[in-house]
Amino acid sequence: MKPALTPDELEAALRQIGAERYHNRHPFHRALHDGRLSRGQVQAWALNRYYYQARIPVKDAYLLARLPTPKLRREWRRRIVDHDGDSPGTGGIARWLKLTDGVGLDRARVESTAEILPTTRFAVDAYVHFVQERSLLEAIASSLTELFSPTIISERVSGMLANYPWVTQETLAYFTPRLTQAPRDSDFALAYVRDHAITPEQQQAAQDALRFKCDVLWSMLDALDYAYVSPGRIPSGAFLPSA
């Protein structure tokens, strides 16, 4: 095992993982942002990604349950408030449903999650199980993909508004608060990892946790691309775009 990294070296190694593996580099995302997808393909993305959004506060509740102090739990609890809101129609999940409304999907169909790709379910559930089963350090480190999300969100919003006439600013309302929430959350998680990943083993585990999370997001796009773009083989029972 190599000697321990300094906190700055560890942070640089984590940022390098994002530069190599974050899903902004996936061909499906490039196609989404560049306007090369049909409405049905954008619907398939929004419908599948809903399952990820819907499970994030569950993932965060499992993590919350494992945090040892009120201070840490107050910090992490904000994530659940962000996603679930304070009243009906508020919060990230409700805003994602505005996106699925905006691209023309029926809400009950989206909320049932019956038509998502099996790989979407397996990948998202793997993330929830990871946070339940691994060390607290690994669970927190797996959230660090948020370090890289402001860039992809900016690209996504400007690209989708420019390229799809049926996408409006209101449809993309999910993303605006994420531009401030994600950096606040990832600042906290990064500081925690810098402080608690001390030994080479812990530093390796933190990096592996971030790689795992990048794999979750990447696997979801591989499955969308395979089913709906190239070669375009939709598995039995999954969402069929109309025409």
Place this chain on the structure above:
Amino acid sequence: MKPALTPDELEAALRQIGAERYHNRHPFHRALHDGRLSRGQVQAWALNRYYYQARIPVKDAYLLARLPTPKLRREWRRRIVDHDGDSPGTGGIARWLKLTDGVGLDRARVESTAEILPTTRFAVDAYVHFVQERSLLEAIASSLTELFSPTIISERVSGMLANYPWVTQETLAYFTPRLTQAPRDSDFALAYVRDHAITPEQQQAAQDALRFKCDVLWSMLDALDYAYVSPGRIPSGAFLPSA
């Protein structure tokens, strides 16, 4: 909810699910058996499928732990013996390693599972978690893909021997005992499901469990096909065939 099915109607419905969704219908399997894959693509299949083989006795141990009587546990325990063997070098996992030897893969590389596709890991782990978390009826019903495996095994063995000069009968030694083990195991599981899935809700749950398991196997082949065949985009960190 519809009225309850008779046991024969339930069995027919389960067999129909296999006819529609079992992975013998996947284009990757057709290509594998028809000799249209390169050695590197066959290696990728064998390396990824190893993770499934290696986790099956773990899945069966979780199921064993939930069975209420010595009689039922004796029945299910045979599956673990079949996979883990009675001494070093025996059992299904050891025979699968003969297959990965035969196609030219280093054993340590296979056994580490470090280079499998993330989707393979997520799908197989989803199966293990399903057996831990769902009802005993659903856990047992999810094994019923074995009803359909003798056909695919026959096709696989004859097709691979005919089409790949570097595949021998010894390489495929894994499959021969499965032709008798799988029907014995699926006869037991089918009898259990016929006896215990009485209400429409239980019958629906049993069918959904079999659909879930078909999705696990199908998702693994989607990921192999996407990474190694069409379009052929291997994710970061996964097995790279040499030349």
